[in-house]
Amino acid sequence: MRPVTQYFGENVFNERVMKSRLPMETFKLVQLAIHNNKRLDSETAAIVANAMKDWAIEKGATHYTHWFQPMTGITAEKHDSFISPTAGGKVIMEFSGKELIQGETDASSFPSGGLRATFEARGYTAWDPTSFAFIKSGVLCIPTAFCSYGGEALDKKTPLLRSMEAINKQALRVLKLFGNEDVTAVKTTVGPEQEYFLVDKETYLARKDLLYTGRTLYGAMPPKGQELDDHYFGTIKTRVKNFMTEVDEELWKLGVLSKTEHNEAAPAQHELAPIFATTNIAVDHNQITMEVLQRVAKKHDLICLLHEKPFEGVNGSGKHNNWSISTNTGVNLLNPGETPYENAQFLLFLCAVIEAVDEYQDLLRISVATAGNDRRLGALEAPPAIVSMFLGDELEGILDCIESDRPYGAKAKENLKVGVHVLPKFPKDTTDRNRTAPFAFTGNKFEFRMLGSSDSVAEPNVVLNTAAADALCRFADELESAEDFETALHDLIQSTIRKHKKIIWGGNCYDEGWVKEAEKRGLLNLKTTPDCLPLLLAPKNVELFARHKVYTETELKSRLEIMLENYCKIVNIEALTMIDMARKDILPAVSDYITTLSDAVAAGNALELDMRDSFEFKTARELASLKAEAFKSLTALEKATREAASITAYADRSVYYKENVLTVMEELRASVDRMETLTAADFWPMPTYGDLLFGVM
Ligand code: ADP
Numbered sequence: 001m002r003p004v005t006q007y008f009g010e011n012v013f014n015e016r017v018m019k020s021r022l023p024m025e026t027f028k029l030v031q032l033a034i035h036n037n038k039r040l041d042s043e044t045a046a047i048v049a050n051a052m053k054d055w056a057i058e059k060g061a062t063h064y065t066h067w068f069q070p071m072t073g074i075t076a077e078k079h080d081s082f083i084s085p086t087a088g089g090k091v092i093m094e095f096s097g098k099e100l101i102q103g104e105t106d107a108s109s110f111p112s113g114g115l116r117a118t119f120e121a122r123g124y125t126a127w128d129p130t131s132f133a134f135i136k137s138g139v140l141c142i143p144t145a146f147c148s149y150g151g152e153a154l155d156k157k158t159p160l161l162r163s164m165e166a167i168n169k170q171a172l173r174v175l176k177l178f179g180n181e182d183v184t185a186v187k188t189t190v191g192p193e194q195e196y197f198l199v200d201k202e203t204y205l206a207r208k209d210l211l212y213t214g215r216t217l218y219g220a221m222p223p224k225g226q227e228l229d230d231h232y233f234g235t236i237k238t239r240v241k242n243f244m245t246e247v248d249e250e251l252w253k254l255g256v257l258s259k260t261e262h263n264e265a266a267p268a269q270h271e272l273a274p275i276f277a278t279t280n281i282a283v284d285h286n287q288i289t290m291e292v293l294q295r296v297a298k299k300h301d302l303i304c305l306l307h308e309k310p311f312e313g314v315n316g317s318g319k320h321n322n323w324s325i326s327t328n329t330g331v332n333l334l335n336p337g338e339t340p341y342e343n344a345q346f347l348l349f350l351c352a353v354i355e356a357v358d359e360y361q362d363l364l365r366i367s368v369a370t371a372g373n374d375r376r377l378g379a380l381e382a383p384p385a386i387v388s389m390f391l392g393d394e395l396e397g398i399l400d401c402i403e404s405d406r407p408y409g410a411k412a413k414e415n416l417k418v419g420v421h422v423l424p425k426f427p428k429d430t431t432d433r434n435r436t437a438p439f440a441f442t443g444n445k446f447e448f449r450m451l452g453s454s455d456s457v458a459e460p461n462v463v464l465n466t467a468a469a470d471a472l473c474r475f476a477d478e479l480e481s482a483e484d485f486e487t488a489l490h491d492l493i494q495s496t497i498r499k500h501k502k503i504i505w506g507g508n509c510y511d512e513g514w515v516k517e518a519e520k521r522g523l524l525n526l527k528t529t530p531d532c533l534p535l536l537l538a539p540k541n542v543e544l545f546a547r548h549k550v551y552t553e554t555e556l557k558s559r560l561e562i563m564l565e566n567y568c569k570i571v572n573i574e575a576l577t578m579i580d581m582a583r584k585d586i587l588p589a590v591s592d593y594i595t596t597l598s599d600a601v602a603a604g605n606a607l608e609l610d611m612r613d614s615f616e617f618k619t620a621r622e623l624a625s626l627k628a629e630a631f632k633s634l635t636a637l638e639k640a641t642r643e644a645a646s647i648t649a650y651a652d653r654s655v656y657y658k659e660n661v662l663t664v665m666e667e668l669r670a671s672v673d674r675m676e677t678l679t680a681a682d683f684w685p686m687p688t689y690g691d692l693l694f695g696v697m
């Protein structure tokens with residue numbers, strides 16, 4: 001076994017490799033592109049491309065691809081080989097600067113939400129030099145942004161990069177006011193904790209619902225679920241351990257800082273957390289992580305389920321987006337400092353986040369809205385669909401004092417004045433107690449916990465970066481024109497707290513009482529995807545994104561269309577799968593079993609036994625009535641899916657799916673799950689929850 005330090009990042013064309021392979025002048029230009037958003041000219045690109053190609057070929061690569069993240073939520077790649085013909089039927093390996101910088105691809109099969117008229121099917125991929133190229137399965141992957149012929153973003157990376165530029169610009173303005181002359185760039189950082197389930201491959205393949213939809217559409221609870229809490233942080237089973245070891249190796253070779261792995265709350269549920277990175281790299285790395293988890297699982301005859309709610313009755317899977325803001329001089333701006341001045345700066349950035357989350361609750365909710373995540377948010381295992389912030393008692397106490405001009409702490413006599421008083425340190429354990437909050441301060445970063453496990457982490461960070469940039473922009477405007485900086489700063493912080501404190505909540509967010517309290521405070525409670533998505537086009541949201549050049553209105557419209565369509569398609573596939581399973585597998589199996597039971601009753605009758613109280617008679621009767629119930633729901637579901645398909649506007653169709661299709665699906669499931677508990681194991685046509693949740697040894 002090679003030591004990790006030796007192979008970490010060996011498949012990445014990172015700064016170390018570039019330094020050793022590029023002329024000094026070129027390397028410096030690339031560094032400027034990576035760290036200071038400077039554009040690379042075509043000559044430099046040609047030199048980089050050639051060095052990249054040589055390096056990749058030495059590592060056995062024969063192809064390259066522009067690796068991008070279309071709106072499907074997964075990554076896309078089209079492989080081109082390096083070969084180029086020469087005289088005499090030979091080839092040489094070539095890769096030009098132009099091929100590195102821009103690719104043209106037929107975009108017609110990627111979702112565009114009407115952005116791309118069919119006569120203009122071309123899409124372009126453009127190199128993102130801030131995320132390193134890497135080799136995966138013999139292919140040099142070049143991280144790229146993907147846009148239409150007209151320049152509209154068709155992917156998740158373009159808006160992310162734009163949002164990072166927006167927060168960079170506004171944060172620099174604010175930092176300048178605090179005299180940070182040495183800071184030249186501000187970037188957000190993200191550490192996404194990834195949850196997933198592992199099930200046995202054979203068992204998985206015997207479940208059409210998992211195969212087609214990623215979640216179980218039927219399934220009665222086994223005698224044991226997660227009630228003993230014996231899985232969380234429990235000993236990792238050998239087969240799972242071997243899988244995790246290989247996942248780590250693969251990720252490390254790709255430069256992904258995979259750090260923590262443990263069993264999660266539900267049986268068969270696990271988590272992987274990396275060390276945080278700059279946001280766009282963290283987004284790329286999370287995509288790679290999801291891909292590697294799924295690929296390596298198959299090698300171990302396992303299947304990695306990334307769905308938000310693969311099983312009813314046990315916890316679903318989320319993704320915690322740990323987010324902070326850092327300067328190129330290495331200062332974490334959400335870390336309370338040592339001096340009054342640093343503290344004042346911290347408080348201002350904190351206020352920017354508070355304002356951002358309060359003003360754009362709807363956008364944060366939308367950024368995690370999928371049919372799968374709807375099954376999780378608001379259940380008593382994941383944050384509710386109400387966006388609120390947890391700051392911890394200490395910080396909340398400080399904000400209270402600033403808000404009402406009161407002294408802080410038992411000893412302090414004077415009122416707490418921003419920029420004059422030193423704040424106490426907030427140790428992580430005093431700020432991390434509330435695990436029910438959707439958006440929690442955890443000492444030096446915020447943890448956004450509403451994300452679903454299969455989501456790209458791009459969107460939530462686009463919203464966070466842009467909304468925070470907007471608050472910082474307003475702050476900078478006010479402070480730049482202030483006569484007395486310190487007074488203006490104090491007033492600004494105070495007024496922001498007063499205006500936005502309604503978003504701060506330290507109590508239990510799973511509590512029924514919170515739902516009522518939140519309503520009283522006027523906070524949004526957007527329970528489902530069809531409820532929240534249309535708010536994307538609210539004027540304040542369109543204006544926000546336009547102000548910071550993150551999305552045009554056209555781009556937003558197209559995204560809304562894609563998300564609505566996606567929701568409809570997912571629910572439709574689920575409904576059709578349920579119908580298929582009920583008609584072809586479940587009802588016939590139950591029917592067979594009823595026949596067998598009835599034969600036994602007939603045999604008993606022939607022997608002149610009284611069968612009316614027998615197991616066979618009672619079970620057959622109960623099953624027959626449940627079967628009739630299930631069949632009724634089944635036909636209702638068939639009708640509802642036909643009805644849904646006839647509604648043209650996706651916004652209306654999505655509401656119909658939510659209100660009419662999902663409800664009938666639940667009715668059908670209820671009858672089927674009860675039939676499962678009454679049917680002999682030999683007759684039941686598919687593996688059970690018990691097989692799935694406890695089958696991996
Ligand atoms: P947990 O939430 O499980 O208690 P930690 O708080 O230690 O674990 O870290 C969770 C994640 O937060 C990790 O991925 C870690 O790298 C990330 N993280 C830590 N500091 C920052 C930061 N400044 N910015 C973004 N993410 C961070």
Ligand code: MG
Binds near residue numbers: 193320447
């Ligand atoms: Mg966490």
